[in-house]
Amino acid sequence: MTGPWPRRRFLEVSGAVVGGGLLASALGGPALADPDPWRTADRIRRRVRAPRFPHHRFRVTDFGAKGDGTTDCTRAFDAAIKACARRGGGHVVVPPGRYLTGPIRLRSHVDLHVEEGATIAFSTDPAKYPPVYTRWQGIECYNYSPFIYAYEARNIAITGKGTLDGQASKTAWWPWSGSANYGWKPGDPQQGPDWTLLQQWADQGVPVADRVLGAGHYLRPNMIQPYRCVNVLVEGVTIVNSPMWEIHPVLSRTVLVRDVTVDSHGPNNDGCDPESCTDVVITGSTFDTGDDCIAIKAGRNADGRRVNVPSRNILVEDCELRDGHGGVTIGSEMTGGVSSVFARNLRMTSPNLNSCLRLKTNSMRGGYIHDVHMKDVEVGQLAVAAIQIDFYYDEGPGHPYNPSVSEIHVENLHVGTTKYVLDMRGYPDAPIKDVTLAHCRFDKATDTDIVENVQGLVFTDVTVNGSPVGAHA
Template sequence: MTGERTAAAPSDSAVPSGSAPLSDASAPSGWHLADALRERVAPPRFPDREFPVTRYGARGDGRTDCTEAIRRAVADCHAAGGGHVTVPRGTYATGAIHLLSNVDLHVEAGARLAFSRDPAAYLPVVLSRFQGVECYAYSPFIYAHGQENIAVTGAGTLDGRADETHWWPWSGQEEFGWRPGIPQQEDDWPALWRQAEYGVPVTERVYGAGHWFRPNFIEPYGCRNVLIEGVTIIRSPMWEIHPVLCSNVLVQDVVIDSPGPNNDGIDPESCRDVVIRRCTINAGDDCIAIKSGREADGRRVNVPSENILIEDCDLRHRYGAITLGSDLTGGVRNVFVRNCRIGGPGLYFGLYIKTNSVRGGFAENIHLDGITVSNLTKEFVTCDFFRGEGDSGDQTPVVRNIDIRNVTVGRARRALLARGYERSRIEGLRLTDCAFGELAEGDRLENVEGLVLDNVTRNGEPIAHEP
């Protein structure tokens, strides 16, 4: 049982209560901000009341549709002033679950929520973001909008039941079941992108029945005081945990094992004050991806992701272990990553910063310390402004103050791939006390200003960079 917890007091100011000025975060000693953040982000408190879903007619037989029973349990828990909606041992078939303030959805050990494969189970449409653009689309499997003090906890399993015949083919990737003639998200994406570019109101961007945007798994939208703890998430249609425009978010002791298409693990987007710790992630895309909206829509909303601590996590598969972007238009600042274990035969990058002159935005004050990497197929740090669209846009990306300390890498293609624009150089990239083992190639650096290497070695020898 989750038990009583003390709710954090969120701040309505532009800089959360307890935050230091940006100039402090830009200093190598900025780790004191991470410690303050760890103390500030507290889990919400829930009254010691239980609302078992079985009391409302839910049956753990794997066949009975429990959607309405869970809905009524959530509504009663909320109306009573809050508590725990408990899911006991068994398999419970359900559609979308919408949380309300002061409700903890507690999935007990031995319990499984098995989510419907029928898209109609995720209607009516709700406000969401698809690839960084706001729209009304299929409900995420577990969703909350504008709520306070909410949680998904327990030692149970959340099973999205996506596979090569359900949800994943909409990705348009043959590896995941798509074949010519099967609908896919690219049938809809150009229309949504144009709507955002031309400023069509979000209420008119509706992509429900007859459209093909896959829903995310857990998505609190515009919420305060969010806890996701202990659960195992498998077989997601798309991203697993996607808080948007939230503050005071704590994700801990979660296991994610979902190697499907675009199956990012944890994606805080335009969020403030986030702690992610003791999570194990085996994802089909980036393990942890910090985002802030995309292109015209990112500039319209204009809310960065800031004050994010990631610690004691195991990040194993597939693209970036820690990624900033590529939906980075609103900016990312003050990210702290420490004491994480990274690597595996299918993991590409350690720190992956994705932006260019189409996306724009900024990434600044990024701190890594105490990272152990077994093996990567590509670079430990990659930031390439020429990736994807190259220099074809009218935005100027800004990447600065990347401080990396106490990193050990067993094997990778390179230590660094950093390519800025001549008009916008990557600034302040510092590596201290870092040891790289086997590197297949030398670093690739273009338009990098203020690179500092202090006790950085390759197989015990100091790394020397060629222009």
Template sequence: MNRILTGLLLFLLLCGTIIQFPATTQAENDSGWDQVPEILKQIVKPTFPDRDFLVTDYGAKPDGKTDATQAFKEAIEAAHDAGGGRVVVPAGTYTTGAIHLKSNVNLHITKDATIKFSQDPKKYLPLVRTRWEGVELYNYSPLIYAYDQENIAISGEGTLDGQADHEHWWPWKGKKEFGWKEGQPHQAAGRDLLFEMAEKNVPVEERRFGEGYYLRPNFIQPVKSKNVLIEGVHIVDSPMWNIHPVLSENIIIDHVTVTGHGPNNDGIDPESSKNVWIKNSYFDNGDDCIAIKSGRNADGRRVNVPAENIIIQGNEMKDGHGGVVIGSEISGSVRNVYAENNRMDSPNLDRVLRIKTNSIRGGVVENIFLRDNDVANVGGEVVRVNMYYEEGDAGPYTPIVRNIEVKNLHSNGGNYGVWVRAYDRSPVQNLRIIDSSFNHVKTPMLIENVENMVLSNFHINGANYDNDPPTTTAEISGDTLSDGTFLNRAEVKLTAADRDGIEKIEYRSGDDSWRIYTHPIVIDQPGEMRVQYRAVDKTGNREPVQTASIKVIQTNMENLKMYVAKAEINPEGIRKALLTRIEEAERDFNKGDRQRGNKRLEQVKQYIEKQPEHHISKETKKDLVKVINHLMAD
């Protein structure tokens, strides 16, 4: 059932005007999941020739001290030049700087092998073309990097240790909880400069950072690459994001363990990438577990490549800012995200599904599907959509968020079940929550601007939440004439009922904006007034707009004479006699003699009441007497 839904639930009272967008049907007919088999057909696991190149044959020593950077470089080049193969890292601990993968090479870290990446930033020079927080630049090389390569892999059961800590890399964030101390340099100035250059469309070749700018490298970053496999390895303590495919296609991430609680330690960030399959992996992170991105602001719009066809299956997520996250760098748009059979379990996991954007980012987020996910513990919101992230509503690039379906999701804990803040000009469209239960939630819902919300077999804290709108009754009181016109004032009392409970009643009169109803509405201005009203229940269902038309006249001598002139009074002599008597009373009032004026009006009443009904009807008599009584009481 489609409803227009806007408003804040539970204690937050904001109003907005809904603008309707053309509705799409993918989320409504449940056909989104039909695309998954077709996407998986396109994601082919890369294969490699049966040739091994041991890094120890090229000078690497498993002593944890000797710099093996050159050995890794030579082994990878040898495998590539031979047409491909495995570069094998035998048991032991190896220290290295940046590793650059080449086509047809599988970097295989054996079970008892650990690669420790140098804590010296100079080991990640020269600068390479990369992307940092959604903006292209030349910066330190990622720890493992590939640019414009095909058929590459990182495999095995060994460990990749970024060695970031409170003394190395993490303090560059500029936060004391990560080791930064007053007076030490950090990333703020470099970050601001990079974003400024992007907004001014400075050519990427001129955006050269690195030393002195303190922009941390990501751990694994294939750029403009195809057929990428990351399988089996344990990734720990990245300087920043862990796995960050950019402008890449056909990516498999399987049985990977990602841990690290440093700043911006996202697990996987597929950015402007297509056909990404994340499965059977484990995340315990200091930031988002999986965050899907497509470029930031002007640079994202310049590149204009979406992230699309992202499949997330069978993963386990512990700590993190969010389990499945979209944003905030999504100026190039995100579409077709499918997450199923994942387990999330940590009070330090802030959200299950999170979409974060604003009107500086812009972009379209659409076709986001979650099903059969189990959330044993969550700390923040189960579902959170926020169009006011960071800069808020401060730009001209209004984002669009539409077609979100959450099905068979069962969770425990959290501050909110569903938390949505969108713009009245761009409501979230087609949000569906089906066959789901959110338990032990502190506040069930907070919703601002959602259009076409569907709740079916959905419970929060055991209470059923539905799509049935509330019903409001308007009780209008005051002294009226026989035609329903109110004398001097009318009072409108609104009451609403719904089994989910009433969050608020809104009303407006004339061209006014919507207001929250808190006490009876008093109308004391003469004329005809249209009062519109509607209620919102605690599920967020909004009642269709109801209207009451109210006409008020002031009781004065002019209106009394006007009423007599128009009333059905026969013969005409009686009308003239009435008007003469009323004018006499009016002259007394104008002279300030109220007592004499009231006496004359009393005589007018008596004259009216003694007339037979075929001269003055019963209703007209009552109306005239009411008006005169008001005049005498004023």
């Protein structure tokens, strides 16, 4: 598939291997191309601005919507959005009340404004969600429509102090995960066979137009998905009870997620997953999730190589990250490559938060993760490791597409309690390269670190359990 985003070749890493032991490292460290890479982060923040809209206002109640929680408002939302688009754009206003609806399709120059006291409650009937062109865990297909969806739109927004309720639970959507923890019982339908089928289609090169799922299949829809969009804003709203990934911009540019609250603890309930996107800012938001809080992605395996579009220029700042597998995560769907990721001024703490910075990949993903910068992060408690880089995730090694991971830089990180400071495992023939920690303090680490096949691991002014770690530990 082609588009306005440039294709990138994969970068392979080779060289001698250094690994093993507590806080192991290679002699010497990397030299940064820019003495202050945070200037790049500031440029990203300046570039990514909220879209502006005409002053036209269209109340969904004027198109037949009723905030009684039982009336199906799908047609009313669609009519209000179409009327707004015909006027050249503006605000589609959802006043206080609870509005039951099926999928909402945003159009260019339209802001869906959910007022304080308003809740959009999405139907739990799969038949309400006809298939659309989407990505499911990094593979393109036609599947149930995301609850709020846009395709090739410009200047779109979801704003306000209201709530988006996916109404997922142990009796709706979540059981399809196949997990008894989320309501699945033996004999119930579940996603496993459809997920296997979709991966086979991608590996076999089946055209996307023929990868049709939806009705009669069991791959859960996303909550919000702008697909191939430009100038996207999600601001102020609270998101609860999502079927799976909450905010999932795909192949989009200039995306701003600001002052959002995500509180959803179902399976695969990632908070925000920019995938194959350029210029993304996630700021002032709170994520309390059943999976990774923020997960940066770029396609998966064979389909990721076919599309081959990276994620780059991503800034995460001033956020609070609570429950979740990882705070700031890259992967595992990262085949198109990820670069220029910046995270600063973050607060994290939870016994259910596994790691602060988590990179997960394998030799089926291929691709690269380069130029990741994190600073000024305060962490109370972690369940596993402050920094995880795992080449053994999912399919693991033994396949022909070794990933390349390098230039990972962390400064001013304070962690209260963690099991490991570092849990990093590269491959002997594809080591992790150039990881630096500077001015970091880890008050209590209970276990010996795991560091395998790493080159250029450097510490400057780092203390663990009250003891300083040398410049080249």
